[in-house]
Amino acid sequence: ASYYRGIELIYPTQHLIKFYIIRQLETQITNKPYAHIEKSRQNISDELGISIRSVNRAIQKLKLENLISIQKGKIHITKEQYSAIHDSLTELY
Numbered sequence: 660a661s662y663y664r665g666i667e668l669i670y671p672t673q674h675l676i677k678f679y680i681i682r683q684l685e686t687q688i689t690n691k692p693y694a695h696i697e698k699s700r701q702n703i704s705d706e707l708g709i710s711i712r713s714v715n716r717a718i719q720k721l722k723l724e725n726l727i728s729i730q731k732g733k734i735h736i737t738k739e740q741y742s743a744i745h746d747s748l749t750e751l752y
Contacts, residue, residue, distance in 0.1 A: 676717040696734040
């Protein structure tokens with residue numbers, strides 16, 4: 660838990676959302692060609708400890724970069740998008 664708290668202090672919101680997506684979907688994405696997060700943006704903001712406005716802005720940026728899709732208000736990701744998000748995070752290290 661302290662590792663993730665440290666991440667929250669260092670990285671911008673967009674990277675926090677990427678970390679969150681990776682953690683939430685790592686088991687789902689291996690079984691299907693796509694996965695989605697059932698949580699609301701309010702739940703995501705509560706879990707990450709950031710404002711819902713920041714979550715909305717970060718999600719919009721990821722959508723513009725074609726790293727995620729939105730279907731019925733939920734974050735929807737294909738395996739290719741998941742790999743692209745994962746690769747963008749590994750570039751940080």
